[in-house]
Amino acid sequence: MKKILFSIFTFIFIFNLNAQTNLYENPEFDEIAKTHKIIAVVPFKTQVKLRPKQMKDMDDEKLHRLEKAEGEGIQTAMYSWFLKRKKRGKLKNLEVQDPKVTTALLKRKNINYDNITDYTPQELAKLLEVDAVISGEFETNKPMSEGASVALGLVLGFWGSTNSAIVNMSVHNAEDGVLLWNYNKKVRGSIGSSPEDLINILMRKASRRLAYTKSN
Template structure:
């Protein structure tokens, strides 16, 4: 009985820690960003960890394409989230169109594989923006329409997501200073789309980040 209760306790602690939210904001965030006129959102570097039996039906190239699709979907969903705030009149800055961002990144030679070789300051200056939002996303089930469709065709029905961790950082272009970092782990079903994920994440993050009222 004691062993059983101990295992339940460990499981509870594990799930609780994964579901925790961590937010760092630079003490001078408002002061530094008050003159930000244009911010770019980069595709999120995504890692999808599938079940071993599902990986048997998928090549490494297919998984890579799925991860790229997921990262682009998060970028698009986050940009759409900010645009909705712009229509409501609660947005304090402008956000670069993802099509422009991605075209410039391609011209610079930045890919999902080598993005870690560039500093936030280098990327921001090339994109000609005042700040950038970038990050990582880890999950065991893709949420974007394209990636989910690919997975469904390859392995059939897939259950609800039971693990996802998103890590988002905001950097100042002038000096590459980290202005904010938001890390959120989610357990269980977190919605059916990337939009659901971003709505969940941004509802809490936006309360502290001054780009939106």
């Protein structure tokens, strides 16, 4: 049974891009990015919107744990995306802070998923001792992570349903807190899609406008 479930959910559903895309790039981002040596990605604040019928089998505590896991999953996926670019030589002179280090440094200041939005990106960047912080919000009507999808599929009957997700991510400068880059996009996928799939699709075109990964 486990092997069957594993086979089913290792299938990756390709996201369909929605025409609605909003991308902002600070005109000075290219020049500012040249001075950056290290950046960090913090957990994305997540909202999983379930239907009332589905919420009957999901209490507030379970939903909170699910949303937290999704937000951390996006953080890890974004970190992995940058690491792959670095391996290909597309991140010259730029380091990306390991999420484990980010979490540990924030924890020392009693900052966690629940209260991270109480702090400005500039404050977070200074605490993490990085030159810029990538943060964002993630909204979906079903979870993206495979484990959560399997669990909810069994409990709430999500099998075969299409889901949608909206991701809004930003890059803020540590020195002055200025917004350098913002990308807001809606995508559609299916159960079994992962945070890695989501980030890969989102960044496929957006990376061409991201100063850290632009071709010279």
